[in-house]
Amino acid sequence: MQQRLDDITKTGSLITDYDVYLFRQGTHTRLYEKLGSHIAISSGVKGTFFAVWAPNAVEVSVIGDFNGWVAGKNPLRARSDGSGIWEGFIPGVGHGDLYKYYIRSRYNNYSVEKGDPFACYWEVPPKTASIVWDTSYSWHDRAWMRRREEFNNPAAPISTYEVHAGSWRLPDDGKGRCMSYQELAVELASYLLDTGFTHVEFLPIMEHPLYASWGYQTLGYFAPTSRYGTPQDFMHLVDYLHKRGIGVILDWVPSHFPSDGYGLSYFDGTHLYEHEQPGQRYHPEWKSYVFNLGRNEVRSFLISSAVFWLDRYHADGIRVDAVSSMLYLDYARRPGEWTPNIYGGRENLDAIGFLRKLNDTVHANYPDTLAIAEEATAWAGVTAPGATGGLGFDLKWNMGWMHDTLDYFALDPIYRKYRHDILTFSISYAFSERYILPLSHDEVVHEKSALIGKMPGDEWQKRANLRLLFGYMFTHPGKKLLFMGGEFGQWSEWNHETGLEWHLLQYAPHRGILRWVTDLNRLYRRKTALHECDAKPSGFEWVDFSDAEKSIISYLRRGRSVDDIVLVACNFTPVPRYGYRIGVPFGGFWREVLNSDAVEYGGSGVGNLGGVEAEQVPAHGRAWSLPLTLPPLAVVIFTPEGA
Known part of the structure; x- marks a missing residue:
């Protein structure tokens, strides 16, 4: 066109x-x-x-x-x-x-x-x-755009694969180059369809001077990086993903920008885009400039950028980076390095107003898209409407769940009974916001180790723990996000220069982890009890969270229908438990739909032979119960027969 x-x-x-x-x-x-x-x-x-x-x-x-x-x-x-x-x-x-x-x-x-x-x-x-560029493009994603609201609403299954476009997969042509947008479209869409993810989230695709910043030091707020092709090539990537039923979320950075001389800083000989006040101008953590969100013209610039990606590139949502750094005047600053607001507080009133206006604008223009906050504090109402005092986001990354969960999994199982509380605490606030559970790129860089490397024990136990982690995440309330490489148990930290360790898939244990994540995605999408009431207390019910001695938890996930129910039991020790009784709401046969210890996933094959008949033996305050075999370092998932 x-x-x-x-x-x-x-x-x-x-x-x-x-x-x-x-x-x-x-x-x-x-x-x-x-x-x-x-x-x-x-x-x-x-x-x-x-x-x-x-x-x-x-x-x-x-x-x-x-x-x-x-x-x-x-x-x-x-x-x-x-x-x-x-x-x-x-x-x-x-x-x-x-x-x-x-x-x-x-x-x-x-x-x-x-x-x-x-x-x-x-x-x-x-x-x-x-x-100068003619950005015209003939889109072919009308079917997706018509139905997009179905895939982005709070009751939908949202399982996001987080990707750095330049290092997801390097071509095998010996040239040491990144994939182009055109190449990525075919390869990535096929992989996402095979593994069952519903959405892909790209680390900032906007133009950035330093490749090693992964896009988080943005200068081109209206341009996809030319490293992988033209604007139309990126449009083709989004279009191709949409035609295959995959949503596209873009990381977006309105909090700070780099000081490169050809960019936004000191643009006309004054601090035009960056804040005029020295105490708010420079970001001490990222060595970059902070936008002056109190300046109306800067607000128009940034809000237009957000709308641009939804408008011209058909993005299905934006994930706003580093919201915490925007909300607090004293973020990463010592006493004396910041100035309180007019009320004497630490809240950044300009940023609060900007975020509300941003989200109101996004929802007014594109109500079927998602606005997602990376916000790491206990700020109240991140996903509440701006009209009621909230910030107006649709979803918030649950950083508390992520930190507590990874801290727990890093423990040798012998010590887990002493920290049972950090495993169960997340449910106490799970419905205070609409959450995404993130296992993101931030957790596998800067000497933090790959996800599998965080797990204790020998190689078998590490893989078992990783499968258990994924099973726990996919059955816990909240949407899902997993950074590339974690889905097959990459051993090395992510390195943007070298790409992923795809060669590991020649080994059965790593193929087993990938198959496990694939089957989790499929179950998560198929069973409405696992996603329909993610942000409602009615969607979750503890069976037992008190068995710290054995490091076992069990819970029910529920959908809107009374008989829409899933039972989950997690054993966080390498000791199999036989005849472990768990109360259930009614009798009948309960089918074991997934077991992370199954041989095809790389496990030891301990399980319940396809399911268990409920017995009229009281347990956990219920008249019926199941005598289960709980495999070592594993999660088992059951549904009532016929459900």
């Missing part, structure tokens, strides 16, 4: 007075249609319209390969409305031309060459020019 060219003959501009009003109010949600570079027609001549916000400049011109990179040859004019926007039309400039803005500030004799904050395409790093 060819791009429709705007005719700017009458006004010489794409920008209206109303656009300027919205921009300055912080409520413009589609600035990418106005600022940046846009192929257009003026008086019958084809060229490109440029517009950039630089309110403290005295001179702005476009430099590029079309004018020898000479400043002043193609000057922009400042709008007379005080908006600080410079604009102009350059005949003959078009698709594929390289450009930057030359900016001369009114302060400190500062002049600089900057990339376009609204560029939709950049040169491949370390090159830094923006590229």
